[in-house]
Amino acid sequence: MSTETEVVQRVEDYFRKKHWKTRREVRLRGRMADIMLVKGKDIAVVEVKGLKGNVEKGIMQALHYKSAVNFSYLAINKEAATRKIKETCKNLGIGLIVVNGGIKEIIKPQRTPALQSVQERIFETKTETQEKDVELKSMLDVILRTKSQILILKLLFLNPTKEFHLSDIARKTDLTTPAVSKELSNLLRINLVTRREQGNLIFYRINKDSIIFDEMKRIFLKYEMFSELVTEQLSKEKDIRYALIYGSFAKGIEKEGSDIDLLVIGDVKEDYLLKTIPKIEKEVGREINFVLWTEKEFREKAKKKTPLVREIVDNPVIMIVGDEDGFKRAAKERSG
Template sequence: MVHQGRVVYLDPVREITCVMYPERVHIVPDMSTLSTEDILSTTLFGKTRRAVLSLLFTHPDESFYLRQIKRVAGSGMGSVQRELKALTEAGIIRGTTRGNLTYYQANPDCPVYAELKGLIVKTAGIGDILRAALAPLSERLQAAFIHGSFARGREHKGSDVDLCVIGSVQFAEVVSAVNTAQQSLGREINPTVYPPEEFHARVATKDHFVSALMKGPKIFLVGDVHELARLAQ
């Protein structure tokens, strides 16, 4: 869209609205579309780097291999590989090879480790924090998403975070996984957990709650609208 000498468009990679000034030949984010946390995070980090750092620095004692990180980041393999290479070379993260896999984790010996960890925790959005919290379970999850007031953009100070998880996991595992995220966010997280077969059955019987989930807005943490539709069939 052209507006007063500017070209306004949605950047599908970084998932932000951008403004392009043709005569200046560069692109800047339209900050009016972002929350305070997103403004800081988008200014400092691109989408993929933000997701990688959020995962590794909110799980500093754990390590993850490439495909796990890619699944959480929701970016292409090449993009994730470039970020891991750059962050490793900078000493911000470190990689350890075990067998045929290289595992990555935050580097506690980085001179600015404490400062960077604090910055990431403060600027990561709710989606980033929950996505990272669910990462250890991601290979057993088919879909996970935020719904309710946060997904509608109508949350208030006391709002809980409504979370739906579909996969081969137990309710207690999900509660344990999001416990740290709950403390970081200062908000109660209310998970609903369905095995894939139960979710499919509830869709088929037009369960009121599941029908509302399918129709309502969502912020996907694992999977996407296509995966959810597949599970519902």
């Protein structure tokens, strides 16, 4: 049995022998990564949980980093590596390292493309603006294994209080019943959906108690539902400084039919949003209430501590463009 500090040291030694350069406590996507690894052009992150660490929270953290770097690992004591933990890591493409008397990589991580913004920061390079749309395309493709899973989760995430039986899901996603059955089995294995029997029918719904629910929801909203808004905006060389979802959807307390509240800050024409937002509303089946501020308006409102600024700064948000820590820090600094 090892403390978190001991696990960190052993993991660093393990990767150094494999010629990785190691750094501790690096801020990444608004959170502090325990270990960052760099070898050549590859970037990896290791989330470490010691004897008393919350392993399920560790999986959620590793998943958070997975969409930003090439490889994401979870390192834990051997005693904590239950069958459920192993299956979850394997299905999510997260590497699993166990530490006991020695150290062993028992599950290899899935390789994913690192975000351009992360590469620029780590390697201190710059990428042309037109190339940035690559990182804004659906990262769900590298987290989930098939397009069918994405279609099913899209239906379930947007209807978190509803149950669906197999034929319902097949009809609404335009998938075959056998395909839906297969993908639901995979999603049940990672505990992202629940299953309930009633007579001859079996009902499924999204599992809001899943350890990865919050993170998957954030990734889903950011990359699957709002990718059109961001990629089109970049292709027209406009400047979105920040874009984020706030309110009930970000807090996880939305009800059936709740609106999605969207704040956009930057040099963006309102006509563009008025044309683009209806396309997204049609896609997600919910009304989107957007607020558009220039950076100057944002600074002024932050300085005055308006109710909306206070509401956004003091509560969870889902960032679509920009860094959450940077946004909230800017709002607080300008409010004095």
